[in-house]
Each structure stands twice: as structure tokens, then as C-alpha cells.
Amino acid sequence: MPAPMTNLLLFLEAPALLVQVLLDGILIGAIYALAAYGMALVWGVMNIVNVVQGELVILGGYLAIMFSGLGVSAFLTVPLAAAALFALGWVMYAGVVFRVTGKDMFVSLLATFGLSILIAQLINQIWGADVRSLDAELGSWLILDSVVTISRARVAALAAALVLGAALVVFLRTSRLGRAIRATAQNARAARALGVDTDWVYAATYAINGAICGAAGALIAMIWVIHPFAGLVFTIRAFAIVILAGLGNLALVIAAALGLGAAENFVGFVLGAQFQGAFVFSLLVAILVWRSRRLARSRKVLR
Amino acid sequence: MSARRWALHGALALLTAAAPFLLPALAVQLAMLWIMVTLALTWDTLGGQMGYNSFGNILFFGIGMYASAIVQVGLFHDVAAYTDPAGSGSLTFTPREYYLGLAAGLLAAPIAATLAALAFGALILGLRGPYFAIATLGLGIAGGEFAAAWGYVGGASGFLMPVFPGEFGRRALFFYALAASLGIATFAALRWLYGRRFGLALNAIRDDEDKAEALGLPTVRVKIAAWAVSAFFLGLAGAIFGNLNGLIEPREVAFSGATFGVWMVLMAILGGKGTMWGPVVGAVVFHVTKELFWTYLLGWQRVALGVLIVVIVLFFPLGILGHARRRWPETFRARVEGAA
Numbered sequence: 009m010p011a012p013m014t015n016l017l018l019f020l021e022a023p024a025l026l027v028q029v030l031l032d033g034i035l036i037g038a039i040y041a042l043a044a045y046g047m048a049l050v051w052g053v054m055n056i057v058n059v060v061q062g063e064l065v066i067l068g069g070y071l072a073i074m075f076s077g078l079g080v081s082a083f084l085t086v087p088l089a090a091a092a093l094f095a096l097g098w099v100m101y102a103g104v105v106f107r108v109t110g111k112d113m114f115v116s117l118l119a120t121f122g123l124s125i126l127i128a129q130l131i132n133q134i135w136g137a138d139v140r141s142l143d144a145e146l147g148s149w150l151i152l153d154s155v156v157t158i159s160r161a162r163v164a165a166l167a168a169a170l171v172l173g174a175a176l177v178v179f180l181r182t183s184r185l186g187r188a189i190r191a192t193a194q195n196a197r198a199a200r201a202l203g204v205d206t207d208w209v210y211a212a213t214y215a216i217n218g219a220i221c222g223a224a225g226a227l228i229a230m231i232w233v234i235h236p237f238a239g240l241v242f243t244i245r246a247f248a249i250v251i252l253a254g255l256g257n258l259a260l261v262i263a264a265a266l267g268l269g270a271a272e273n274f275v276g277f278v279l280g281a282q283f284q285g286a287f288v289f290s291l292l293v294a295i296l297v298w299r300s301r302r303l304a305r306s307r308k309v310l311r
Numbered sequence: 312m313s314a315r316r317w318a319l320h321g322a323l324a325l326l327t328a329a330a331p332f333l334l335p336a337l338a339v340q341l342a343m344l345w346i347m348v349t350l351a352l353t354w355d356t357l358g359g360q361m362g363y364n365s366f367g368n369i370l371f372f373g374i375g376m377y378a379s380a381i382v383q384v385g386l387f388h389d390v391a392a393y394t395d396p397a398g399s400g401s402l403t404f405t406p407r408e409y410y411l412g413l414a415a416g417l418l419a420a421p422i423a424a425t426l427a428a429l430a431f432g433a434l435i436l437g438l439r440g441p442y443f444a445i446a447t448l449g450l451g452i453a454g455g456e457f458a459a460a461w462g463y464v465g466g467a468s469g470f471l472m473p474v475f476p477g478e479f480g481r482r483a484l485f486f487y488a489l490a491a492s493l494g495i496a497t498f499a500a501l502r503w504l505y506g507r508r509f510g511l512a513l514n515a516i517r518d519d520e521d522k523a524e525a526l527g528l529p530t531v532r533v534k535i536a537a538w539a540v541s542a543f544f545l546g547l548a549g550a551i552f553g554n555l556n557g558l559i560e561p562r563e564v565a566f567s568g569a570t571f572g573v574w575m576v577l578m579a580i581l582g583g584k585g586t587m588w589g590p591v592v593g594a595v596v597f598h599v600t601k602e603l604f605w606t607y608l609l610g611w612q613r614v615a616l617g618v619l620i621v622v623i624v625l626f627f628p629l630g631i632l633g634h635a636r637r638r639w640p641e642t643f644r645a646r647v648e649g650a651a
Contacts, residue, residue, distance in 0.1 A: 057441040057444070057445065059444075059445070059448070104621055104625060107625050108624075108625070113440050113441050114362055114364060114440065115624060115628070117364045117440075117441060117444050118364060118576070118580070118620065118624045119620075119621055119624045119625065121364070121366060121444075121576075121620065122617050122618075122619075122620030122621035122624060123617065123621055124617070125569075125573055125613070125616055125617035125620065126614060126616075126617025126618055126620075126621065127617070128617075129569075129613040129614040129616070129617055130614050130617075132613070133610060133611060133613075133614055237569075240448060240449070240452060241449075241452075243445070243448065244445065244448060244449050247445045251442070282456060282459075282460060283456070283460070285449070285452060285453070285456060286449075286452075286453045286456050286457065288449070289449030289450075289452070289453045290453070292445070292446060292449065293434060293435060293446055296435060296438055296442055296446055297434055297435065297437075300437045300438055300442075301437075304437065309437075309438075309439055310438060310439065310442055
């Protein structure tokens with residue numbers, strides 16, 4: 009019998025295993041939601057598809073591991089990585105991204121693609137190609153007659169992701185900068201005419217996205233493993249979630265992300281973890297094709 | 312064509328034919344240069360002429376490489392037995408088998424790559440700009456993962472190509488001739504295509520896809536055809552490079568997104584995307600500087616690659632040829648009139 013079949017039958021014999029696999033996936037999915045929300049923010053406000061998104065997440069993970077190596081407690085590494093990547097995001101905007109905002113998307117795609125190569129190879133050069141992770145040393149709970157283990161770090165990561173997401177929504181709704189960001193997203197020219205410094209708003213948006221990625225990366229390092237070239241799949245995940253959920257709806261983003269996490273973990277278990285990346289990629293193509301076919305019926309295109 | 316143009320082309324042809332004899336030690340490097348020229352030219356079909364970023368064209372390079380390998384070996388031996396690490400080395404090829412297999416492989420590679428482009432193109436070329444770009448991002452990776460998991464073609468340990476039946480110096484010349492023919496054929500074919508309605512259709516899609524469609528252009532079909540054309544030559548390039556390299560490794564050679572996959576983008580935009588000679592110039596400049604300086608960068612070369620792309624996109628978007636055309640318009644305009 010081929011291995012995928014035996015793996016599937018395993019679920020029949022031990023349903024608790026299915027609970028385990030799906031639960032693990034859902035807990036990771038919350039972090040996908042963070043990366044996807046950041047991507048949607050940059051896309052919606054600046055009209056840039058940030059190809060470097062995944063690499064920023066991975067960089068956040070490596071920074072968290074570095075801080076932890078300096079003696080910082082695991083949970084403090086999350087805000088530290090976020091702060092570091094907030095700064096980096098600002099620098100990236102001031103150095104590179106501001107030159108491509110407002111230009112054709114062809115240009116911004118190429119520029120962020122170049123940045124993604126740059127950061128991935130930089131990580132590879134500095135920290136090496138080995139797989140790394142950060143042990144938060146929280147242990148785990150055992151449920152369902154001790155068959156299912158729930159890593160406490162994963163639950164904490166889920167909670168952190170939800171708190172972060174909620175904080176972001178409140179920030180965008182109520183704060184002055186948040187209102188400026190939303191105004192710029194709606195109509196940059198009008199916002200400028202009404203006295204919003206859109207250049208500053210763009211910089212802040214890109215930096216905030218950096219901070220989100222940094223936090224997401226630190227959480228990923230705690231509950232999973234990272235390596236220098238894992239960023240690409242995160243970019244694809246974030247993109248898939250965004251086009252499924254749209255640019256503005258956080259609840260839908262979270263739902264899509266949790267679903268993706270569960271589906272991915274399920275497929276990874278049944279087919280083998282080496283096919284997880286290929287699955288995410290095929291899923292993206294499937295979503296894209298499905299959406300464009302639906303739009304094509306009314307003679308519209310995805311844009 | 313003017314007399315000056317004829318003289319220029321004649322000189323280039325002479326240089327091409329004489330190069331491996333003048334620099335016999337560099338014949339393999341020169342063959343690589345032609346492969347690079349082909350990669351840059353084929354990326355430019357979508358990236359330059361049609362205005363579509365494809366970050367996954369390396370897929371067709373890898374598919375061509377593996378298709379050729381499977382045919383070359385499969386005609387005479389059982390492929391699974393050949394790639395089995397326990398039994399490798401016992402199966403050999405006579406010179407006749409080698410050349411026959413290579414010919415069949417060079418036939419199969421472009422067919423397989425073109426079919427793949429048609430299939431993937433039909434799937435995702437209904438999409439535009441960023442959607443297409445991100446969808447291609449994973450293509451090369453997925454190809455590499457798949458090849459690495461496929462035991463029939465040797466899996467992650469790779470595929471050892473049949474050995475060239477002849478002395479070493481002749482091998483380099485042989486592959487130089489193959490690669491040079493491919494580069495020239497690609498250039499000639501693309502130039503012919505760009506000069507026809509097809510080229511105008513590509514440019515129309517780049518300039519305004521909605522208008523092109525409103526004017527009755529079957530844009531999706533044109534886009535798929537363009538991708539298939541570039542995949543055809545990429546497949547051939549892969550087949551030749553696989554034989555030249557001797558070992559096909561799934562992630563680092565065949566579906567090598569971090570090297571060839573990025574280089575083709577860089578070369579095309581460095582030379583000037585959307586121009587005929589730009590990718591050629593970009594490939595020559597990049598390959599020569601790469602060979603001269605690469606080893607001195609001590610591992611930082613791949614980092615430098617990312618920096619280069621960003622710098623070119625930001626500060627030198629027209630590329631070498633586009634810049635030259637803007638700087639000395641008379642020179643180029645005179646040439647365009649001469650060709651008409």
C-alpha cells in the first residue's frame with residue numbers, strides 16, 4: 009500500500025491523531041494570518057505586492073534566535089524582533105521602496121523580488137543554511153487521554169497573534185496615524201490635498217508591516233523551524249490568503265489563514281512534509297484560477 | 312540592410328566561429344555564455360516585450376534538462392536501473408548510441424518544455440501582472456521538489472549524464488557549437504517573431520492589455536504562445552547545459568532558482584529589457600564580470616545579485632542598451648531606418 013493511503017487509514021484507527029494534525033495546523037495558521045495582514049496593508053495602502061514579505065518573516069525569526077542567544081527571554085524576543093524590523097522596514101522604504109511607490113507594479117515587483125533575494129542570501133551568509141528554531145521551554149498540555157499534545161508555545165503564539173491583530177485593527181480605526189493610513193489607502197491624492205503627508209504615511213505603513221513580520225517570524229521560530237530560504241513559501245502563503253480573503257477584512261484573513269494552516273498540515277502529514285511547499289503553491293494556483301474563472305464569467309479580470 | 316550592418320554581422324559571425332579556437336581553454340566558458348544569452352533572450356520575451364514578470368522560467372530549463380536525460384538514457388537502457396546508485400557505472404553508451412540519444416534528447420527537451428508552458432500557461436496566463444508574477448514564484452521550487460522526490464530520475468542525488476565519447480578538447484568544441492547554434496537560432500527566431508504581428512501583439516499587451524483586448528486581440532492566447540516560445544528555447548538550453556555539466560542535480564542545477572533563475576532576470580534588465588540586443592549585451596557583460604569577479608566575492612556573490620537587481624531597477628531601469636539609445640538617439644535611429 010502506498011504511504012499516503014496508510015497515513016490516511018491511520019486517521020481511521022486513531023481519530024485523535026486527526027485532531028492533533030488539524031490543531032497543530034490551526035495554531036500555526038494564526039501566524040500566517042499576521043504575515044498576510046501585513047501584506048494586505050502594504051498592498052492596499054501603497055499598491056505594492058511585497059514579494060519580500062516572507063523573507064522579512066524569516067529574518068524576524070533569525071533575529072529572535074539571536075536575541076535569545078544574548079540571554080533575552082523567549083517572549084521578549086517577539087517585541088524586540090518587531091522593533092528591529094520596524095526600523096529595517098523604515099530603512100527599506102527610505103532606501104528602496106519609496107522609489108517604486110506610485111510606479112507601475114512591474115517595477116515594484118522586480119524591486120521587491122531583488123530585495124527578497126538579497127535578504128535570503130544575506131541570512132544564508134550570516135547564519136548559515138542550517139535549520140534553526142527557538143525553544144520557548146513552555147512544555148505542553150496533554151488532552152484526549154494523553155493522545156493529543158498541545159504545545160503551550162503554540163497556544164501562546166496564537167494568543168499573541170490574535171492580540172497583535174486586534175491591536176492593529178484598533179490602531180488603524182482610532183489613532184490619528186491609523187486614520188491617515190486609511191485615508192491614503194482610499195485616495196492618496198485627496199489625502200495629500202487635505203494635508204496628509206502621504207510619504208510619511210507610506211514609510212510608517214511599510215515599517216509597521218516590517219514590525220508585523222518581525223513578530224510573526226519570532227513566533228514561527230518558537231513553534232516551528234526556519235531556514236534561510238523558507239521565506240518564499242511564506243510570501244506565497246500570505247499572497248494566497250490575501251487573494252482569498254480580500255484586502256480589508258481581518259476576520260476573513262484569520263479564517264483563511266487558519267484553514268490554510270490546517271489543510272497544509274494535513275497534506276504534509278499524509279503525503280510527507282517535503283510536499284508541503286508544493287501543496288501551498290498548487291493551492292495558490294487553484295485559488296487564482298478559481299477566482300479568475302469566476303470573474304471571467306462577467307468579463308472581468310482579477311486586479 | 313546597409314553595408315555597415317552587413318560588416319557588423321559578418322564580424323560577429325566570424326568572431327563566434329573563431330572564438331573557441333582563439334581561446335581553447337575557455338571553450339566551455341564560451342559555451343556557457345551562449346546558454347546565458349539564450350536565458351536572457353527568453354526571459355525578455357515576457358519580461359521585456361510583453362511586460363510580464365516571470366520569476367519561474369527556470370522550470371522549463373529544468374524540464375528540458377530532465378526530458379533530454381530521460382530520453383538519452385531511456386532509448387538504450389532502463390532509466391531506473393541507470394539512476395540506481397547501486398548499479399550505476401555498469402551501463403555505458405557506444406559513440407553511436409551517444410549521438411543518437413543526444414539528438415533524440417534535443418528533440419524531446421523543447422517539446423516537453425513547450426507542452427509544460429502550454430499547460431501552465433493555460434492555467435495561469437489568464438492572470439495579470441502581480442497575480443501571474445507571484446504564481447510563477449513557486450514554479451521552479453515546485454519543479455525542484457518534485458524532481459528531488461522522484462526516484463526514477465535519481466531523486467535528490469541527481470542524474471549522471473552519459474559521457475561524451477571523445478577527447479576532452481573536442482567535447483568543449485562540440486558543446487560550444489551546440490550552444491552557439493542555439494543562441495543564434497533563438498536570437499534569429501525571436502527577432503523574426505518580434506518583427507511580425509506577434510511582436511506587435513506582445514507590445515500591445517505590455518502597453519495596455521485592456522485596450523489590446525478591446526481591439527479584438529486574443530490576449531490570453533498570445534500570452535500563452537509567447538510563454539511557449541520562450542519555453543521551447545529554454546528547454547533546449549536546459550538539455551545542452553545538462554550534457555555540458557555532466558551531472559543534473561534537481562535543486563542546484565536543473566531547477567536552480569537562486570542562480571540561473573535570478574541571473575536571467577538580471578541579465579535581461581541589465582542589458583535593456585524590451586530591446587533585441589539588450590539581453591545579449593546584458594548576458595555578455597554579466598557573464599564576463601561574473602567569471603572575473605565572482606570568486607573574489609567569497610560567498611557574497613549571491614547577496615550581490617540581489618543588490619544588483621535592486622540597483623538596476625531603481626537607478627538604471629533602461630539598461631545598457633536602453634540608456635545608450637536615449638543618450639545617442641541618432642545612432643540607433645539611423646540603424647532602425649536602415650533596417651526598414
